[in-house]
Amino acid sequence: MERELLDSEERARVWIGETFAPSSRQWEYLERFAELLIAENDRQNLIAASTIPNLWVRHIADSAQLLALDQRNGDGLWLDLGSGAGLPGIVVAILNGRPMALVESRKLRCEFLREVIDALQIGHVEVIEAPLERIETRAAATISARAFAPLDKLIDLSTRFSTESTRWLLPKGRNAVKELALLPQPWQRMFHVEQSRTDAESQILVGTGQIGDKQRGKR
Numbered sequence: 613m614e615r616e617l618l619d620s621e622e623r624a625r626v627w628i629g630e631t632f633a634p635s636s637r638q639w640e641y642l643e644r645f646a647e648l649l650i651a652e653n654d655r656q657n658l659i660a661a662s663t664i665p666n667l668w669v670r671h672i673a674d675s676a677q678l679l680a681l682d683q684r685n686g687d688g689l690w691l692d693l694g695s696g697a698g699l700p701g702i703v704v705a706i707l708n709g710r711p712m713a714l715v716e717s718r719k720l721r722c723e724f725l726r727e728v729i730d731a732l733q734i735g736h737v738e739v740i741e742a743p744l745e746r747i748e749t750r751a752a753a754t755i756s757a758r759a760f761a762p763l764d765k766l767i768d769l770s771t772r773f774s775t776e777s778t779r780w781l782l783p784k785g786r787n788a789v790k791e792l793a794l795l796p797q798p799w800q801r802m803f804h805v806e807q808s809r810t811d812a813e814s815q816i817l818v819g820t821g822q823i824g825d826k827q828r829g830k831r
């Protein structure tokens with residue numbers, strides 16, 4: 613069955629309500645995050661100004677849809693790479709209590725992320741202010757990365773955080789299938805393609821497992 617496209621702010625909110633049943637506090641946090649994001653966008657370029665009228669579709673629901681693809685609870689770490697303004701990491705963390713690590717190399721963006729965490733009192737979120745290449749290796753239950761790097765580079769940089777049960781959630785816009793086809797076969801087989809709920813032409817690569825050196829060698 614074809615999925616409903618979240619093509620209006622109202623539909624995006626209704627879908628979030630139906631999918632995650634947020635508490636009134638979680639709704640308040642999503643609203644507050646949206647306000648902080650818009651305000652901060654005057655100071656630093658976090659999101660394209662043209663997307664602000666559709667913020668709930670383009671950023672909030674677009675981020676939340678990743679959580680719908682991995683609704684595991686518990687204490688498995690969610691690692692969000694190149695988090696920028698906290699997309700998808702902050703949205704996911706508002707809706708889910710799993711530990712969240714936001715990896716972001718730019719100082720100003722990290723300052724904003726820490727302000728949001730303080731304002732919303734979401735203590736299960738940490739900001740790792742460093743290039744991904746330099747951070748300590750930790751096992752991630754989930755790895756997300758929105759608009760971070762081309763797929764082959766992204767996988768190269770993040771393989772060391774994966775385990776056999778790692779869920780990879782990689783929104784890849786219109787080039788998802790093309791980028792996937794460029795990977796070595798063993799990596800390709802780990803992924804399937806999900807249609808984005810927020811953009812008819814965008815897709816998300818969803819994978820499970822550890823990408824090891826051996827597989828890399830079988831190019």
Ligand SMILES: C[S@@+](CC[C@H](N)C(=O)[O-])C[C@H]1O[C@@H](n2cnc3c(N)ncnc32)[C@H](O)[C@@H]1O
Nearest residue numbers: 694695696699715716717718743744758759760
């Ligand atoms: C295009 S932005 C996307 C931000 C956010 N994920 C989003 O979808 O709005 C890419 C982000 O990745 C960060 N970034 C780029 N290379 C990085 C690296 N090697 N390590 C950590 N962060 C990096 C940039 O500073 C930037 O904030």
